[in-house]
């Protein structure tokens with residue numbers, strides 16, 4: 568689906584990114600990661616808008632790594648950043664392998680210790696059984712004290728992508744997401760639920776630390 572939508576999704580994000588919540592949570596993240604070495608890793612970076620805002624407004628010297636399962640998204644992100652960030656096609660459930668593959672050496676280096684792992688509006692692509700193992704894998708790649716930032720569609724049931732899209736995606740409640748993050752080993756430091764303009768759904772914004 569994202570292979571077809573990548574260019575239009577990126578155009579949409581040019582305006583969506585200006586919603587105040589993004590600057591707020593990314594600013595919080597920059598403050599929380601000050602003093603922690605390592606990259607910020609976006610585990611489903613799409614067109615790279617979140618990493619771009621993070622770097623441009625809050626933390627210009629931080630190494631940035633973006634992972635996405637869609638080669639078309641990765642191509643757009645790469646075009647945006649040039650050599651200023653690293654991007655790799657990979658699965659959010661296998662971030663360690665994606666990070667190792669960036670080393671380009673044989674044997675690959677151990678998974679990097681990241682200062683932060685971020686995930687914006689992507690865990691709805693995981694069914695419920697997969698979320699906890701994926702969060703555990705993110706915990707594994709973080710440095711001690713490293714931060715987690717998740718934005719996700721809040722609620723219950725599935726998300727309607729229209730009849731023409733053969734896709735099932737899931738809304739999860741604040742309680743489910745908070746519980747999974749805690750079970751994965753994170754300390755949840757803040758979790759809010761807020762309306763998303765024009766979407767008819769709320770979003771949960773969870774901040775945590777390893």
Ligand SMILES: C[S@@+](CC[C@H](N)C(=O)[O-])C[C@H]1O[C@@H](n2cnc3c(N)ncnc32)[C@H](O)[C@@H]1O
Pocket residue numbers: 569580610611612613614615616617634635636637640657658659660686687688689692
């Ligand atoms: C709604 S978009 C969000 C993109 C970006 N995080 C943002 O907020 O602009 C969802 C993204 O998740 C990616 N995605 C879906 N399943 C994935 C997976 N298993 N691993 C990595 N990325 C995935 C899609 O390719 C798409 O870029």
